Amino acid sequence: MMFRPYLIGITGGSASGKTSLSNRIQEALALDCTLINSDYFYKDLTPLQLQKVSEYNFDHPDAFDFVEMHHTIWNLMNGEEVNVPIYDYAHYCRSNSFILAKPAQFIILEGIMALYDTKIREMMNLKIFVHTDSDECLARRILRDTEMRGRDIKSVINQYRKFVKPAFDDFIFPMMKFADIIIPRGAENKTAFDIIIQNLMSKKNK
Numbered sequence: 001m002m003f004r005p006y007l008i009g010i011t012g013g014s015a016s017g018k019t020s021l022s023n024r025i026q027e028a029l030a031l032d033c034t035l036i037n038s039d040y041f042y043k044d045l046t047p048l049q050l051q052k053v054s055e056y057n058f059d060h061p062d063a064f065d066f067v068e069m070h071h072t073i074w075n076l077m078n079g080e081e082v083n084v085p086i087y088d089y090a091h092y093c094r095s096n097s098f099i100l101a102k103p104a105q106f107i108i109l110e111g112i113m114a115l116y117d118t119k120i121r122e123m124m125n126l127k128i129f130v131h132t133d134s135d136e137c138l139a140r141r142i143l144r145d146t147e148m149r150g151r152d153i154k155s156v157i158n159q160y161r162k163f164v165k166p167a168f169d170d171f172i173f174p175m176m177k178f179a180d181i182i183i184p185r186g187a188e189n190k191t192a193f194d195i196i197i198q199n200l201m202s203k204k205n206k
Contacts, residue, residue, distance in 0.1 A: 003105050005077050006203055007123050010110040011175055012130030013168045014059070014160075015140035017186020021130055022110040024187050028197050032204065034076065034104040038111025040084050041069040044093040053092060059112060059167035066117040069109075072101070073120055079103045106200065112167075115175040128196070129179035130186040134165070 008025070012018040019037075026035045042058065043065050049056050057063060068085075075082045083098035115121050115129070138160055145151040176182060183192045 005079075005103060006106050006125045006200070007073065007077060008106060008108045008126045008128065008200075009114045009121065009124045010108060010128045010130065011112060011114040011116075011172065011179075012132065012186070013134070013137050013172055014112060014164050015137045015144060016130045016132040017140075017188065018110055018114075018130040020187035021128070021183065021193065022108050024193060025196065025200070026108060029106050029200060032104055033106040033108060034101050035108045035110065036072065036076075036084060036101060038064065038069065038109060038113045040087060040099075041065045041072075042087045042092075042094075050092060056092075057163045057167065059163045059171075061113060061116055061171055064113050064116075066113075066120070070117060070119050073107070073109060073123065076101060076103050076107050077123060105204065112172055115178055116171060121178060126181070126200075127179045129176045129182045131176070131182050131184050132186060134168075 010018050010022050010025075022035055026033045041064050043063060045053065045056065072082050072084060080103065082101045084101045085094040086097045086099060087093075088095040109120065109124075115124075115127055121127065138157075141160060141164070142153055142156050145156045146153060181192070181196065183189050187193060
């Protein structure tokens with residue numbers, strides 16, 4: 001490659017708007033950008049964990065394979081194409097299918113654990129934390145999970161109270177101190193979005 005890829009990390013709580021922001025940045029950068037979601041790197045559940053899947057905390061760092069995540073980002077940063085695993089949420093394991101991720105000038109790693117791993121974080125050129133009111137996050141999560149994932153409101157709220165909110169307080173919110181930019185309201189914050197795009201456009205092919 002004629003350039004060193006520019007790695008962007010985008011994190012925030014569940015339903016904070018980080019995915020929408022990431023997608024908008026990728027659309028603005030077009031073919032110059034590859035987007036990777038940290039959810040691709042969920043670990044396969046063991047038979048014992050599958051027996052108690054309702055008790056499994058998918059919002060805890062232990063649920064993620066950071067070694068594979070680091071390996072994937074490292075290879076992309078060094079100009080290599082990578083087969084990124086597709087996680088099968090129905091069976092709680094990686095499927096036999098992959099997404100071919102190609103190196104690009106801009107690489108985005110987004111997700112609740114995007115800034116958690118020190119080795120990955122140290123490779124990043126820009127770290128963004130999307131900060132949205134917790135009540136708004138819960139409301140968005142209820143709408144998403146009931147309309148798109150067929151879940152009932154009670155189960156969504158129970159999971160939020162038991163796993164999602166505690167994980168945010170313990171593991172995700174502390175990552176704010178590493179952020180270069182903190183964006184209230186995510187992709188809805190047009191001013192912040194425009195500033196980020198202007199900054200990234202100025203770095204194209206440099």
